Amino acid sequence: NAGVTQTPKFRILKIGQSMTLQCTQDMNHNYMYWYRQDPGMGLKLIYYSVGAGITDKGEVPNGYNVSRSTTEDFPLRLELAAPSQTSVYFCASSLVGGNTEAFFGQGTRLTVV
Amino acid sequence: DQQVKQNSPSLSVQEGRISILNCDYTNSMFDYFLWYKKYPAEGPTFLISISSIKDKNEDGRFTVFLNKSAKHLSLHIVPSQPGDSAVYFCAASPTDKLIFGTGTRLQVFP
Numbered sequence: 001n002a003g004v005t006q007t008p009k010f011r012i013l014k015i016g017q018s019m020t021l022q023c024t025q026d027m028n029h030n031y032m033y034w035y036r037q038d039p040g041m042g043l044k045l046i047y048y049s050v051g052a053g054i055t056d057k058g059e060v061p062n063g064y065n066v067s068r069s070t071t072e073d074f075p076l077r078l079e080l081a082a083p084s085q086t087s088v089y090f091c092a093s094s095l096v097g098g099n100t101e102a103f104f105g106q107g108t109r110l111t112v113v
Numbered sequence: 114d115q116q117v118k119q120n121s122p123s124l125s126v127q128e129g130r131i132s133i134l135n136c137d138y139t140n141s142m143f144d145y146f147l148w149y150k151k152y153p154a155e156g157p158t159f160l161i162s163i164s165s166i167k168d169k170n171e172d173g174r175f176t177v178f179l180n181k182s183a184k185h186l187s188l189h190i191v192p193s194q195p196g197d198s199a200v201y202f203c204a205a206s207p208t209d210k211l212i213f214g215t216g217t218r219l220q221v222f223p
Contacts, residue, residue: 042215098206104156
């Protein structure tokens with residue numbers, strides 16, 4: 001029972017570098033989400049997808065890109081890392097949207113220096 | 114613009130007593146509400162939910178109350194146990210998305 005798997009768990013990036021946070025789920029869920037959690041700020045929605053080939057912006061999309069070529073995978077791309085992107089990133093999936101239980105990955109702690 | 118607000122960053126409760134966590138929202142289009150629990154270094158896990166057509170939902174020690182006119186919901190935990198110590202997030206759904214509050218850190222002491 002893998003559920004939602006995120007890689008890597010930790011990463012340190014230099015300003016201006018790029019990276020991709022990987023997220024995969026094995027529950028055949030249609031909906032997938034990316035959130036960031038800053039201290040004391042709760043979880044902010046970055047991007048979400050309602051199915052393969054469909055993505056949409058959330059509350060804080062600037063500086064990020066996503067793609068959804070398969071049902072299982074929903075990678076998050078940071079093109080030019082900035083210190084403001086230092087955060088803990090969570091990927092989640094749910095079967096049919098926000099009115100069903102969402103399952104979260106363990107998170108990726110990213111530090112941009 | 115914070116659409117889902119949890120105004121109490123922390124709450125401390127004695128074991129066996131009731132814990133009440135509060136949440137307010139601003140968007141009347143939200144039709145589903147959920148509570149998640151988060152331990153350190155882990156992802157949030159689903160706890161309980163309520164549809165906007167109901168005003169109460171109960172699951173064991175956990176009960177969620179919804180007051181649509183006040184745009185307010187609350188989570189009651191009774192009796193509270195030390196294992197309930199965690200951060201609790203309220204979330205609201207306008208169908209496709211989940212919008213989270215800032216969280217309340219609950220500490221249950223013996």
